[in-house]
Amino acid sequence: MRGGFDGLILDMDGVLLDTVPSFTACVVQTARVCSEPPGLRGDWSEAEVERLRLSGGFNNDWDGAAAMALLGPASGPGDGWARQCAALRASGGGPGAVVSLVGESRWGAMRAKAEPAFQRLYAGPRSLDLYGLVPTEPAGLCEREGPLATPSDLEEFGLPVGIFTGRTREETQLGMERLGLRLPPGRVVCDTEARFRKPRPDGLLALAEALCARHPLYVGDTVDDLAAALNARGAGLDVRFAGVAQEGSERALRFAQGGAVLVRASLRQILGELATEHPLLSESVEEV
Ligand SMILES: [Mg+2]
Incomplete structure (x- = not known):
């Protein structure tokens, strides 16, 4: 004892x-690659990922990246994102709160797109070992x-x-x-x-x-x-x-x-x- x-x-x-240099950075990078409408403009950083995680239910970073890709373009970073995350928290947090805003089919489609994008950015040349995906990135964020x-x-x-x-x-x-x-x-x-x-x-x-x-x-x-x-x-x-x-x-x-x-x-x-x-x-x- x-x-x-x-x-x-x-x-x-x-x-x-x-x-922070691997999974947290990967949430932002994946959201940039997958965002709809395209282009996550402005200065997104680990602070926005922290804000999202504080809303609860985003322990899975693949979910977090999908949420940021769907909701980030409209809110922008900083205060707009903080308000978006407060709204997510108020409606229970996690994927369920995103679904209530964008609908099941948009969430499902983005989730399916964000997961392999995240995995390739994170694992780099090890994508095949870690996730069974053909590597596309010369280096993985996991190395950091x-x-x-x-x-x-x-x-x-x-x-x-x-x-x-x-x-x-x-x-x-x-x-x-x-x-x-x-x-x-x-x-x-x-x-x-x-x-x-x-x-x-x-x-x-x-x-x-x-x-x-x-x-x-x-x-x-x-x-x-x-x-x-x-x-x-x-x-x-x-x-x-x-x-x-x-x-x-x-x-x-x-x-x-x-x-x-x-x-x-x-x-x-x-x-x-x-x-x-x-x-x-x-x-x-x-x-x-
Ligand atoms: Mg942890």
Whole structure:
């Protein structure tokens, strides 16, 4: 046990890996390529992707890219996009909120167009390995991902570790290679089944069982990660959430409002703080 926790469950993107230059950039690049009407004019950046993710239900970046491609041309970036995202949030967020604006058939057509475009931009020459697509790009944005923690950071923390990510199995494997991390298969939950998509709690429940953890800590960086933790608590698991977010950001505020035990700018800071304040207790010590 450490700080009352007996297992550590980690999101991958934005927590273990810096994916701003890969997945976040890819949302904007895909939206530019696929936008209807053509031409996503103006200065679109990671701030617009962050705004969209905060509206909830866009943990899947293929959905996010499709939403931006459909709604971005009319709103433009900045304040117009912020108003659009507020409207999406007000109507429940995620693909359902976009469908209510553009209709099922436009959404379906854009989703089908955006997914392979995104995959080719992300994977580059590895498109065939990752997605079964003939590569068209000389380089992939995935090459720009960098580790935010090392295997020894996790080992030193001293709790059993699991990973709960929205990546596909192949993307997860790529991320694990980038991190130099090896975990038993049962300790990694990725997007292999619809029930493992955040904010559904099933991934956290499965990992708690695999880790034999009754009081796990889940570290994530999106409102869907927080919602997954709250849903798992609703399902009876004593999981707590710690959020990765810059101090003073809207995300940090939302995490604090949602009951996060800690909100810090990086996983390393979260682990460092918990390790400093809470010495590692063995199960036998706890039982005494
Ligand atoms: Mg993430």
